[in-house]
Amino acid sequence: MWLNSFLSGLGIGMLAPTIAHIVTKFTSLPMLLGFKSLGLYVIAALINLLVVRYLYRKGFEQRARGVILITFVLAMLLIFTQKLPLN
Known part of the structure; x- marks a missing residue:
């Protein structure tokens, strides 16, 4: 069933980080609001x-697992590409 598929979870999980x-x-909104660029990514992870x-x-376990996986992968990608300190 496509409503509870892992791939649909991956797609849903990509929405907030993509935004x-x-x-x-492409905007100056983070600077206007006083956010660092990392702040919006943290908000996306919380969403x-x-x-x-x-x-x-x-009851959509497979979809939830897809969202968890994409959130974890994108967090690791952000840490390793931006060279963010972990301490």
Whole structure:
């Protein structure tokens, strides 16, 4: 069933980080609001965690697992490409 598929979870999980990336790279909104570029990515990860909670409560386990995986992968990608300190 496509409603509870892992791939649909990956797609849903990409929405918030993609929007955060577009806003960070192509607008001056983060500077106007006083955010660092990392701030919008953290907000996107928090949104994904809320989505995961909702999906698990509604019984869409496979979709939630896709959102968790893409959130983790994008967080690792951000850490390694931006050379962010972990301390």
